[in-house]
Amino acid sequence: VEPDAKIESDDAREGEKETARLEAFSDGVFAFAITLLVLELRVPHFDESHGEVSASWLSSALLETWPRYAAFAASFLTILIMWVHHHSLFRLVRRSDLPLLFANGFLLMLVATVAFPTAVVGEYLMTPAAPTAAILYVGQQVLLATAFLILLRVAFRPSSLSPSAPAAMVSRLRRSYLFGPPLYLAVLVMAPWCPKVAMGISLGLWVFWALVPTSPKRAHGGH
Amino acid sequence: VEPDAKIESDDAREGEKETARLEAFSDGVFAFAITLLVLELRVPHFDESHGEVSASWLSSALLETWPRYAAFAASFLTILIMWVHHHSLFRLVRRSDLPLLFANGFLLMLVATVAFPTAVVGEYLMTPAAPTAAILYVGQQVLLATAFLILLRVAFRPSSLSPSAPAAMVSRLRRSYLFGPPLYLAVLVMAPWCPKVAMGISLGLWVFWALVPTSPKRAHGGH
Amino acid sequence: VEPDAKIESDDAREGEKETARLEAFSDGVFAFAITLLVLELRVPHFDESHGEVSASWLSSALLETWPRYAAFAASFLTILIMWVHHHSLFRLVRRSDLPLLFANGFLLMLVATVAFPTAVVGEYLMTPAAPTAAILYVGQQVLLATAFLILLRVAFRPSSLSPSAPAAMVSRLRRSYLFGPPLYLAVLVMAPWCPKVAMGISLGLWVFWALVPTSPKRAHGGH
Amino acid sequence: VEPDAKIESDDAREGEKETARLEAFSDGVFAFAITLLVLELRVPHFDESHGEVSASWLSSALLETWPRYAAFAASFLTILIMWVHHHSLFRLVRRSDLPLLFANGFLLMLVATVAFPTAVVGEYLMTPAAPTAAILYVGQQVLLATAFLILLRVAFRPSSLSPSAPAAMVSRLRRSYLFGPPLYLAVLVMAPWCPKVAMGISLGLWVFWALVPTSPKRAHGGH
Numbered sequence: 001v002e003p004d005a006k007i008e009s010d011d012a013r014e015g016e017k018e019t020a021r022l023e024a025f026s027d028g029v030f031a032f033a034i035t036l037l038v039l040e041l042r043v044p045h046f047d048e049s050h051g052e053v054s055a056s057w058l059s060s061a062l063l064e065t066w067p068r069y070a071a072f073a074a075s076f077l078t079i080l081i082m083w084v085h086h087h088s089l090f091r092l093v094r095r096s097d098l099p100l101l102f103a104n105g106f107l108l109m110l111v112a113t114v115a116f117p118t119a120v121v122g123e124y125l126m127t128p129a130a131p132t133a134a135i136l137y138v139g140q141q142v143l144l145a146t147a148f149l150i151l152l153r154v155a156f157r158p159s160s161l162s163p164s165a166p167a168a169m170v171s172r173l174r175r176s177y178l179f180g181p182p183l184y185l186a187v188l189v190m191a192p193w194c195p196k197v198a199m200g201i202s203l204g205l206w207v208f209w210a211l212v213p214t215s216p217k218r219a220h221g222g223h
Numbered sequence: 224v225e226p227d228a229k230i231e232s233d234d235a236r237e238g239e240k241e242t243a244r245l246e247a248f249s250d251g252v253f254a255f256a257i258t259l260l261v262l263e264l265r266v267p268h269f270d271e272s273h274g275e276v277s278a279s280w281l282s283s284a285l286l287e288t289w290p291r292y293a294a295f296a297a298s299f300l301t302i303l304i305m306w307v308h309h310h311s312l313f314r315l316v317r318r319s320d321l322p323l324l325f326a327n328g329f330l331l332m333l334v335a336t337v338a339f340p341t342a343v344v345g346e347y348l349m350t351p352a353a354p355t356a357a358i359l360y361v362g363q364q365v366l367l368a369t370a371f372l373i374l375l376r377v378a379f380r381p382s383s384l385s386p387s388a389p390a391a392m393v394s395r396l397r398r399s400y401l402f403g404p405p406l407y408l409a410v411l412v413m414a415p416w417c418p419k420v421a422m423g424i425s426l427g428l429w430v431f432w433a434l435v436p437t438s439p440k441r442a443h444g445g446h
Numbered sequence: 447v448e449p450d451a452k453i454e455s456d457d458a459r460e461g462e463k464e465t466a467r468l469e470a471f472s473d474g475v476f477a478f479a480i481t482l483l484v485l486e487l488r489v490p491h492f493d494e495s496h497g498e499v500s501a502s503w504l505s506s507a508l509l510e511t512w513p514r515y516a517a518f519a520a521s522f523l524t525i526l527i528m529w530v531h532h533h534s535l536f537r538l539v540r541r542s543d544l545p546l547l548f549a550n551g552f553l554l555m556l557v558a559t560v561a562f563p564t565a566v567v568g569e570y571l572m573t574p575a576a577p578t579a580a581i582l583y584v585g586q587q588v589l590l591a592t593a594f595l596i597l598l599r600v601a602f603r604p605s606s607l608s609p610s611a612p613a614a615m616v617s618r619l620r621r622s623y624l625f626g627p628p629l630y631l632a633v634l635v636m637a638p639w640c641p642k643v644a645m646g647i648s649l650g651l652w653v654f655w656a657l658v659p660t661s662p663k664r665a666h667g668g669h
Numbered sequence: 670v671e672p673d674a675k676i677e678s679d680d681a682r683e684g685e686k687e688t689a690r691l692e693a694f695s696d697g698v699f700a701f702a703i704t705l706l707v708l709e710l711r712v713p714h715f716d717e718s719h720g721e722v723s724a725s726w727l728s729s730a731l732l733e734t735w736p737r738y739a740a741f742a743a744s745f746l747t748i749l750i751m752w753v754h755h756h757s758l759f760r761l762v763r764r765s766d767l768p769l770l771f772a773n774g775f776l777l778m779l780v781a782t783v784a785f786p787t788a789v790v791g792e793y794l795m796t797p798a799a800p801t802a803a804i805l806y807v808g809q810q811v812l813l814a815t816a817f818l819i820l821l822r823v824a825f826r827p828s829s830l831s832p833s834a835p836a837a838m839v840s841r842l843r844r845s846y847l848f849g850p851p852l853y854l855a856v857l858v859m860a861p862w863c864p865k866v867a868m869g870i871s872l873g874l875w876v877f878w879a880l881v882p883t884s885p886k887r888a889h890g891g892h
Binding site: 101 | 693696700708724725726742746749752756879
């Protein structure tokens with residue numbers, strides 16, 4: 001092994017270890033944020049002054065809380081899709097530095113709070129307070145889309161981007177992330193007037209985000 | 224080292240790193256789901272209007288909550304056994320892609336909620352609401368068995384399966400996972416009429432699942 | 447590289463990866479169990495019917511909850527010391543199999559519940575209910591010491607023990623873990639009569655456990 | 670490969686694996702502590718005796734809890750910055766031993782509790798109880814700065830410090846960590862008299878801590 005190649009390889013290994021710890025920390029936050037959602041599911045409590053507990057009471061008590069299950073599933077899928085995106089981005093990153101740590105931290109802060117607007121929507125979408133709930137939810141989507149755009153811009157600087165990152169994938173991600181913030185801003189403007197439509201579009205966009213990111217395999221191009 | 228071998232080895236290493244992050248994320252969810260169960264154990268609160276606190280009051284207050292301890296232990300063992308299965312499956316996987324990420328995500332979503340039906344059963348199995356509680360618990364087992372079957376089908380596609388996976392183990396896992404959903408469906412049909420028997424069979428099946436997965440050592444065959 | 451050496455090294459690497467995932471999962475449980483303790487610390491709530499909130503009210507409200515801080519610190523140190531032990535044990539393990547997974551799982555289940563008896567002691571040690579609280583706490587120590595002994599026995603089977611494990615360290619750990627269960631059983635017998643002495647001995651033993659495990663460096667002997 | 674070089678490299682690898690597990694455990698605690706903060710955000714509950722729920726009620730209910738959002742963001746950024754520091758320190762560490770495990774454990778214990786004083790400040794800074802809240806917050810900063818100083822002293826012993834650690838970075842970190850405890854002690858003395866100024870300085874210092882740590886890239890000097 002030549003000295004130069006050795007130094008370069010040590011450097012690459014160091015950079016990889018670097019990124020590995022950042023990914024592990026991020027995975028921890030994603031994993032906890034996704035698991036913490038389960039705290040929203042609560043065992044129905046029977047008030048003994050209502051007579052005898054019965055199978056039909058428990059059934060209706062469980063069914064009544066369907067908005068919590070829906071909110072749980074929606075938050076879970078949202079975080080899962082964001083994790084897939086985070087994963088795809090970081091596969092293209094070679095080296096982490098301070099701006100990347102903070103761009104990533106800003107995103108994680110928003111990921112950690114996903115459960116909150118979802119729970120507010122689950123509680124209030126069927127009430128006259130729906131506009132406020134929808135504004136809160138879509139507002140957080142604007143922030144999330146912005147945080148992903150910032151992370152992409154920081155991660156794709158020449159000093160961070162892996163030289164082996166496939167150019168087609170890099171430009172595809174660049175393009176699709178650019179759409180995010182204006183798209184959600186448009187939905188946000190609509191939210192006070194038609195909160196349910198705004199929510200429908202926001203949730204539908206997650207299907208789009210689930211499909212946009214290239215699967216790791218396709219990212220390799222010709223392999 | 225020949226160029227071709229180098230590329231292949233880089234690819235293998237890349238695939239391994241890929242799977243490693245997926246496993247780390249899954250481990251996070253498993254570890255967190257299993258630890259979060261402890262929130263079900265609560266310090267008995269003494270109501271001062273009941274006179275003086277005493278050792279016998281605390282003893283009976285602690286013993287009274289035995290269904291919570293039983294539910295905790297059952298949930299813990301369940302998640303532990305599922306982790307062992309997840310572990311066994313992923314030792315045979317070489318490469319992750321989008322379908323695997325989502326199949327795995329669907330399983331993790333169910334893993335994260337294991338505590339919920341268990342807690343409902345712990346609260347209501349001894350009451351007239353037992354049928355509903357048993358339906359909820361066995362219903363989740365149906366979903367879990369289905370999620371494991373889907374994950375296995377996705378993980379054992381030729382593009383994901385490791386070429387070094389022992390054929391005997393692969394076919395054994397294929398066979399036993401296929402039994403899962405119909406088995407639990409049969410128990411589900413029985414649950415409204417004999418909820419305690421249905422719960423007994425469901426819990427007993429976990430002993431079966433604990434033994435079925437080949438220990439990592441035996442999976443290696445002759446080594 | 448000779449073929450035989452290659453196979454052996456692949457095997458070793460496989461075994462290492464195996465153990466690595468088990469350690470990562472265990473670390474997750476340790477880390478969450480230790481962090482979850484913070485939920486015991488609660489912001490004092492001011493009841494507005496008691497007049498005006500004041501600095502002295504907040505001071506005394508915070509100071510009044512000192513048993514919670516003490517319980518938090520004790521649980522934290524306990525889990526930290528157990529993590530160090532777990533760490534030391536697994537540095538000597540080469541290969542994981544089903545018995546090791548379950549022995550480890552049994553230990554993790556107890557680790558996850560450490561906060562519970564500690565909180566009960568923090569709440570009731572100064573009341574007439576102290577004997578029950580002490581029995582619960584010391585009883586869990588008996589289970590923990592037994593779980594560590596079982597884990598050691600399983601981990602130190604010839605098929606699991608790393609061939610490079612220093613013999614002196616192996617026999618030292620074997621010896622000290624054997625003392626655990628009878629020691630705590632003796633304290634348990636004493637707990638109903640002198641709960642505070644039993645608690646003092648139990649907590650004091652943690653200092654012993656903190657010092658017994660060889661530092662990783664000394665474990666290497668002559669290196 | 671010469672035998673000596675082989676042993677040295679094995680040793681280095683062992684030491685790296687060692688440190689890796691310590692970092693993974695610490696990352697778990699950091700990630701969990703940072704995610705757990707989200708439990709402070711609660712869905713506003715509508716009391717049905719107050720008439721009809723409305724969008725304006727929900728808006729004001731959400732806006733009213735702004736101190737919780739501010740406390741959440743402050744705690745999140747604080748833990749993130751501490752993670753960056755922890756990260757920078759451990760990149761310079763080659764080998765972990767018992768003192769390092771305990772110095773790190775002491776720091777993690779404080780990291781895990783960051784949410785608590787922040788929540789107390791969020792609740793009471795605008796009330797007459799502000800001095801107590803500020804003392805609690807700044808008091809924890811004193812402990813945190815001390816824990817970081819202890820960790821640095823333990824991590825930078827010759828037996829732990831990586832021989833490849835850039836001398837300029839080591840001495841810079843040594844210098845800046847030494848300032849921490851006396852600086853926060855001075856703020857603590859001021860806290861009872863001007864709690865808001867003390868809080869402002871404490872929060873402002875986090876900006877300083879965010880900038881002081883060298884980015885990983887700059888740490889490599891000439892590379």
